Amino acid sequence: MAERVVENLNQALHALLADDPALTVLGEDLVDPYGGAFKVTRGLSARWPDRVLSTPLSEGGIVGVAGGLALAGQSAIVEIMFSDFVALAFDQILNFASKSTAMYGRRVPMRLVVRCPSGGNRGYGPTHSQSPLKHFVGIPGLSLHEVSPFHDNRAVLAGMLATGRPGLLFEDKVLYTSRMYADGVVDELFRYDLIGPDGDVARVRVDEEEQADCVLVVPGGLAARAVAVARELLLRDDIVCQVLVPSRLWPLDTDTLLPPIARAGRVVVAEESTAGGTWGAELAQVVHRRLWGALRAPVRLVHSADSVIPTAAHLERTVLVQDTDIRQAVKEVVSGD
Amino acid sequence: MTATRTEAPTIAPTRLADADLDLLLLIRHFELALLDMFGRGELHGTTHTCLGQEYVPVALRPLLTDDDFVFSNHRGHGHYLARFADPHGLLAEVMGREGAVCQGVGGSQHILRDRYLSTGVQGESVPVAAGVALHLKRTEPGRLALVYLGDGTWGEGAVYEALNMAALWGLPLLLVVENNGIAQSTPTVAQLAGSIGGRARAFGVDHLRVTSTDTEVVRAALTPVLRRVRERSTPYVVELLTHRVGPHSKGDDSRRPEEIAHARAHDWYARYAQAYPEQFGVHDERQRAYVAQVVADVAGRPASRWAEADRG
The missing domain is CATH 3.40.50.920 (Rossmann fold)
Known part of the structure; x- marks a missing residue:
């Protein structure tokens, strides 16, 4: 049986932290034993206590700190607990991280990914169920990705960081517990x-x-x-x-x-x-x-x-x-x- | 609490080394030239001058190394010139001419050069500087991230989110508040409840208030602060009560004449001229002529170019 999407994401983060000593993962309630609201970051802080940080409830501040790490040549992955809250980080995404790739007249790499658990069907209500991707479409310098059961997240996240463009990765919450597809097979048809x-x-x-x-x-x-x-x-x-x-x-x-x-x-x-x-x-x-x-x-x-x-x-x-x-x-x- | 309550200084300013005086005057004449060019319609867009506040970055200059990060804001010409003494690059940036620091893309308030960065959104750079300070703490201990901000910027939540994290994580983050008593057109008393010191203390962050506009006195007061930030890896807020002699941007000064007169009474420029007329006269003329030369040189250059490969 193929792994669940949440496991694939978790293993991707483990692998990226192992591969890249310049990577920091930060967000609210990420560290063990809690391991993030959706358990995507489970086990990370035990292995990398200095590079997996639980932060105060400060989405704008967290994405700003991640932007600072990226500016200093590091890599950063931020978890926004519910993608609805990424609205609080809009300034840092719109006016700092994405702008910085070009507004200084030359290409400035910003290795920054903001992970955004999104979507409804879980009864979380008006401010915890949205798919806010559309609000970020068309921002120069910003890439938007979405987790799928077909794409290995290690390759997706590594690829996003490698572009030097900041990116948002939307993760449909319903997907977390479903299985990844593997080996080119969906079903018998x-x-x-x-x-x-x-x-x-x-x-x-x-x-x-x-x-x-x-x-x-x-x-x-x-x-x-x-x-x-x-x-x-x-x-x-x-x-x-x-x-x-x-x-x-x-x-x-x-x-x-x-x-x-x-x-x-x-x-x-x-x-x-x-x-x-x-x-x-x-x-x-x-x-x-x-x-x-x-x-x-x-x-x-x-x-x-x-x-x-x-x-x-x-x-x-x-x-x-x-x-x-x-x-x-x-x-x-x-x-x- | 506000800058406007301080009395105009009565004692003579400290005599400065020629290099410090030159730098102060370079910034002053650079910005006077900008306003002059705006007045003649030779500049596009907007600009925010730091007339009267030049001594802040000049006082800090020898306390910083090239390895420290400096984050500036919309009112950043003085900060840039104190770090790089590069009026050609900055003017070319403002004018969109060849040799511009950022090819004319960033303009007056968006500049990145080495470890110096300015952005145009209030408070935005404080969390970014905290991230940089986190990196410095881990890999380059002893270095710091300095953010220049105004009193008006303390209305932005980003400042508090960053201060909180900086205090929790022991980050070498120095906030230099240029409290000029006015946020664009709104007096500080009408937009800031409590005090900046009280706000810093709420986070357990040390705060120092400096009222002098004397470069040497300010420098002496800040020297132990920077040492402490470096040695203890801790945030610090220094608040300099300063005076914006000019308008917010170009011609938008709605202050009453007596308020402007009050700011002028604190201006280091006239006071220094009076105290040391000989030294001042020579250097003032030299910097005025130098800036005129810079203006002529840069104005004669071709337009800057933004190559496709540099567009992010």
């Missing part, structure tokens, strides 16, 4: 491979099936849900759906994403963000501009409602994007022509 430079985009498809009726592009947090939808579409509706899961969401890796979309001619982009100013809208405008002639239908966006995210499970379901929403969108796009 679907397989996956990693395409593009550095294998950044996971491509999930029916075994040996090159032509798809529709491409479904999702961030890592929706990957398992998108795969479940693709499976159902195949078995119940006879629709062949290819799922693309980029590890890096921004800047968009259009060179890798566009060819499969062009081949299918139909694309649905799904994400858990609430409506308005979404990542998917950015992807859609690129697809429309670059693939207008090849599209058989307009790009269809699926996201959560324009609403605060309620706490009670029955209410939360009415706001957050559901598998049925994604399935319905694909069916409409496919049957529309």
